[in-house]
Amino acid sequence: MTATEHEPAESAARPGAGLADDLRSMERRRPFRWGLVLGAVVSVAAALLVVQNGQSTTVRWLWLDFEMPLWLLLVVTLATGVVIAEAAKLLWHRARSRAADRSTTLRTARRRLRGS
Numbered sequence: 001m002t003a004t005e006h007e008p009a010e011s012a013a014r015p016g017a018g019l020a021d022d023l024r025s026m027e028r029r030r031p032f033r034w035g036l037v038l039g040a041v042v043s044v045a046a047a048l049l050v051v052q053n054g055q056s057t058t059v060r061w062l063w064l065d066f067e068m069p070l071w072l073l074l075v076v077t078l079a080t081g082v083v084i085a086e087a088a089k090l091l092w093h094r095a096r097s098r099a100a101d102r103s104t105t106l107r108t109a110r111r112r113l114r115g116s
Contacts, residue, residue, distance in 0.1 A: 050074050 053070040 046074075046078055050078075 050071045053074060055070055056067050057070045057073065058065065058067050059073060
């Protein structure tokens with residue numbers, strides 16, 4: 001008998017064994033992401049804040065005076081915060097990447113100078 005003849009009998013003896021093995025391997029590869037949970041909680045809290053504040057309010061910004069619904073002001077403020085945070089994250093990663101590139105370039109140049 002060959003190995004392929006035994007496989008159906010083994011899987012019939014352990015129904016769902018392949019699925020259980022797949023789930024175990026996924027658990028090993030993907031740690032729990034607390035940032036995702038925190039993001040979801042903050043998003044729900046922000047949505048509740050927006051829904052509960054429907055009255056109109058006067059906004060004074062620079063030389064402008066206007067009225068707008070408070071929920072819209074909150075949405076604009078939250079969106080502005082997200083844009084600023086993402087821009088800061090992008091700049092941070094770009095600066096780190098460039099610093100790593102410079103470090104690699106300097107290291108390579110030093111090796112070449114020593115070798116000459």
